[in-house]
Amino acid sequence: MWQELIYPVAFVLLVLLPAPLLGSYIYRVFEGQTRWLAPVERATMICCGTDEREQDWKSYAVSLLAFNGAGFGLLFLILMAQGLLPLNPQNLPGLSWELAFNTAVSFMTNTNWQAYSGEASLSYFSQMVGLTTQNFVSAGTGAAVAVALFRGITRQQTTHLGNFWQDLVRFCLYVLLPMALIMALLLVWQGVPQTLSAYLPFHSLEGQEQLMPLGPAASQIAIKQLGSNGGGFFGINSAHPFENPTAFTNWLEMVTLLTLPAALVCTLGHYVKHHGHGRAILIAMTLLFVLGLSLSLYQELQPDPALAHLTQQAGNWEGKESRFGPVLSSIWEVATTSASNGSVNAMHDSFTPLGGMVGMINMLLGEVVFGGVGAGIYGMMLFVLLTVFLxxxxxxxxxxxxGKRLGITEMKWVVASMLVMPLGVLVIGGITLLMPNASTVIGHDGPHGLSRLIYAYASAAGNNGSAFAGFAAADSWQCIAIGLAMLLGRFGYIIPVLAIAGQLSRAQRQDVGEGDFPVSGPLFVSLLIITVLLIGGLSFLPVLALGPVAEHLTLMQGAF
Incomplete structure (x- = not known):
C-alpha cells in the first residue's frame, strides 16, 4: 500500500526539484553566458557554414526546415542502404522504402514511432549514425523553437529571434551531450550493453540455440530519454532487461524523460523576468499530470475481472513487467505520454480501458502536460495565449x-495550431477506417480496435511514438499515413509558434496595469487548466466515448 503513495510523490519531486537550477543553466547557455566549450562551439559553427547573425522568424523557419529536411533525407538513405554499410555484423538488409520513410520521419520529428523491431531490423550503423544523431538534433530543434518564442515575447520593436544554428549547437553541446554521457555511463554501470560485438549464441533452458542481441544500446537509451524521444534500441523498449536491467535504471529513465521539459518552463521565467508566471505554468502541468496519474493508478490497481481467479495479487498485472508491477508501470505510462516520448516499460494495450485512455488524453491535448523538450512549453504557451485572449x-x-497586445494575427496562428491534432487523428486516422483492410490493421472489430486506432494516430500527431499492441504499424498505407500525421504534428505547431514569436517581437511593450489579466496565481492556473481540457479535449470526446469508455462499460457488464 505504501508504494501507491510514496512512488508517485517521489517521482513528482524528482522531476520538479532540479527544474529551477537546470532551467537557469539552460537560460545561460542560450544567452551565451556559459562558454566552457566555446572552441568546440566555434568549430561546429564553422563546419555548419553559418555565421552568428540573428534571424527573423521566416529565416529561422527556413533554416530549421532545411536542416530537418536534410536530416530526413540522410536518414532515409542510410536505412535504405543499410545492407551495404559498415557496422552490420548480423548482415541485416535495408528497409523497404515505406518503412524507411516512416522511420526517417519518425526520428526527424522527435516521435520515434517504431514500425519495426530494433534488434531484428536495424544495424549498429543505422542505430548510432542514423537514429541516435536524430535523437540529439530533434530535441535541440524543439528547444530552439521554444527559446525563439521566449525571445519574441521579451524583445520589442525588432524582428530578430536569434540564430537557429547557434541555438541548436548550444543546446546539443552544453546540455544534451554532457547529460547523455553521464547517463550512458550510469546505464553501462548497471548492465546495459554498449558494444559493437555481433550477437552471441546461447542455449535456452529448452535446449534450443538462440542469439542474444547486443549493440551500442546505452548511448541511444540515454539520449532517447533525455531528449524525450523514446524509441527503444530493442523492440520492447524499456521492458527489455538489456534496456532497463535494474530498479535504479527504471527510476533513472523514468525521471529523465520529464527533466528537461520541466526545466524549460523555468527557463521561460528567466526570459520574461517573471518567475511566478513560470511557476504557475509548471503547477498547471503538474496538476494535469497528477490528475491523469491518479485515474491510471486507481484503474490499474483494480483486478482484471477476466484474470482475477488466476492470481492473488492486487491490480491488473496483464502486460506488466513483473519487476515493476502496476504502480511503476502506471507512473511510466502517464509520464511517457505526457512527454513526446514513446518508451514503455509495460504494454499499454493491456492496461484497463480507462487506464489506457489516460495516455490517449495526454497525447490528444497536444502533449502539453510537460510535453517534449521544447515542444511541451511552446505547445502550452499557445494555450496560455488563448487563455489570456479569452x-x-x-x-x-x-x-x-x-505587456504585449494580442492581435488578430497572433490569434489566427493560435487557432490554426489547435486544428493540428483533430486533423492528424480524426481526419488522417479516420481514412484508415475507410480502407478495405481496416479490421486487419486495428486487429479488433469492437471498441478496443477503435482505441488502438485513436492511440496510434494520437501518438503520431502528438509526436509521442508509443502504441497499443496489435496495431499493424508496418502496413504500407499506415507507414505513409502515420508519417504524414507525424509531419503535421511537428511542423503544424512549429510554424505557427515562430510566426507568433515574430509578431510579438515587433510589438512595443506596454506597462502592465492593474486591469490586465494576471498570469500567475490560482486564478490563472485554474483557467489555464480549464482551457486546455475544454479546447484541447472536447474535439475528441465522441471518439473517446465510442472507444475506451464503451470498452470500460462493456467490461463492467461482464463481457470480455
Missing part, C-alpha cells in the same frame, strides 16, 4: 500578455 475579451479589455 479572459481579456470577457472583461472587455484589449487582451495583453506580459
Amino acid at each position: 479572459c481579456g475579451l470577457m472583461v472587455g479589455r484589449t487582451p495583453t500578455y506580459l
Whole structure:
C-alpha cells in the first residue's frame, strides 16, 4: 500500500526539484553566458557554414526546415542502404522504402514511432549514425523553437529571434551531450550493453540455440530519454532487461524523460523576468499530470475481472513487467505520454480501458502536460495565449500578455495550431477506417480496435511514438499515413509558434496595469487548466466515448 503513495510523490519531486537550477543553466547557455566549450562551439559553427547573425522568424523557419529536411533525407538513405554499410555484423538488409520513410520521419520529428523491431531490423550503423544523431538534433530543434518564442515575447520593436544554428549547437553541446554521457555511463554501470560485438549464441533452458542481441544500446537509451524521444534500441523498449536491467535504471529513465521539459518552463521565467508566471505554468502541468496519474493508478490497481481467479495479487498485472508491477508501470505510462516520448516499460494495450485512455488524453491535448523538450512549453504557451485572449475579451479589455497586445494575427496562428491534432487523428486516422483492410490493421472489430486506432494516430500527431499492441504499424498505407500525421504534428505547431514569436517581437511593450489579466496565481492556473481540457479535449470526446469508455462499460457488464 505504501508504494501507491510514496512512488508517485517521489517521482513528482524528482522531476520538479532540479527544474529551477537546470532551467537557469539552460537560460545561460542560450544567452551565451556559459562558454566552457566555446572552441568546440566555434568549430561546429564553422563546419555548419553559418555565421552568428540573428534571424527573423521566416529565416529561422527556413533554416530549421532545411536542416530537418536534410536530416530526413540522410536518414532515409542510410536505412535504405543499410545492407551495404559498415557496422552490420548480423548482415541485416535495408528497409523497404515505406518503412524507411516512416522511420526517417519518425526520428526527424522527435516521435520515434517504431514500425519495426530494433534488434531484428536495424544495424549498429543505422542505430548510432542514423537514429541516435536524430535523437540529439530533434530535441535541440524543439528547444530552439521554444527559446525563439521566449525571445519574441521579451524583445520589442525588432524582428530578430536569434540564430537557429547557434541555438541548436548550444543546446546539443552544453546540455544534451554532457547529460547523455553521464547517463550512458550510469546505464553501462548497471548492465546495459554498449558494444559493437555481433550477437552471441546461447542455449535456452529448452535446449534450443538462440542469439542474444547486443549493440551500442546505452548511448541511444540515454539520449532517447533525455531528449524525450523514446524509441527503444530493442523492440520492447524499456521492458527489455538489456534496456532497463535494474530498479535504479527504471527510476533513472523514468525521471529523465520529464527533466528537461520541466526545466524549460523555468527557463521561460528567466526570459520574461517573471518567475511566478513560470511557476504557475509548471503547477498547471503538474496538476494535469497528477490528475491523469491518479485515474491510471486507481484503474490499474483494480483486478482484471477476466484474470482475477488466476492470481492473488492486487491490480491488473496483464502486460506488466513483473519487476515493476502496476504502480511503476502506471507512473511510466502517464509520464511517457505526457512527454513526446514513446518508451514503455509495460504494454499499454493491456492496461484497463480507462487506464489506457489516460495516455490517449495526454497525447490528444497536444502533449502539453510537460510535453517534449521544447515542444511541451511552446505547445502550452499557445494555450496560455488563448487563455489570456479569452479572459481579456470577457472583461472587455484589449487582451495583453506580459505587456504585449494580442492581435488578430497572433490569434489566427493560435487557432490554426489547435486544428493540428483533430486533423492528424480524426481526419488522417479516420481514412484508415475507410480502407478495405481496416479490421486487419486495428486487429479488433469492437471498441478496443477503435482505441488502438485513436492511440496510434494520437501518438503520431502528438509526436509521442508509443502504441497499443496489435496495431499493424508496418502496413504500407499506415507507414505513409502515420508519417504524414507525424509531419503535421511537428511542423503544424512549429510554424505557427515562430510566426507568433515574430509578431510579438515587433510589438512595443506596454506597462502592465492593474486591469490586465494576471498570469500567475490560482486564478490563472485554474483557467489555464480549464482551457486546455475544454479546447484541447472536447474535439475528441465522441471518439473517446465510442472507444475506451464503451470498452470500460462493456467490461463492467461482464463481457470480455
